[in-house]
Amino acid sequence: MAWAVLIASGVLEAVWATALGKSEGFTKLWPSVIFFAGCILSMLGLAWAMRDIATGTAYAVWVGIGASLTVIWAMITGDMDISWARILLLLGLVGCIVGLKLIDPGHE
Incomplete structure (x- = not known):
């Protein structure tokens, strides 16, 4: 269950990061509301997951999921150019996230 919560929290990180960019310095209401709620x-969720997952692993996975999805969303929406280099680097990041999950010893 902790891993499912951590993954959902990573998705929410991408949501709040994207909303933060769209809020234009908190001058737009709905992106600002989405930012605060998502954050x-x-x-x-991250705090809850850290009860069962080692802090270093949980934080790295949370950041990795959020960063990956934020970049993927930016490429899908046209805010960032799609390139083979970005795609390969994202695949490497995702591979590292999966690797951390596989070797996680649990809470220390």
């Missing part, structure tokens, strides 16, 4: 829920 709070994401942090709560």
Whole structure:
């Protein structure tokens, strides 16, 4: 269950990061609201998952999921150019996230 919560929290990290960029310095209401709600829920989920997953692993996976999805979303929406280099680097990042999950010894 902790891993499912951590993954959902990583997705929410991508949501709040994207909303932060769209809020234009918190001058737009709905992106700002989405940012704050996503940020709070994401942090709560990360904290909950860290009860069962080692801190270093949980944080790295959370950041990796959020960063990967933020870049993927930016490429899908046209905010960032799609390139083979970006795709290969994202695949490497995802591979590292999966690797951390596979070798995680649990909470230390």
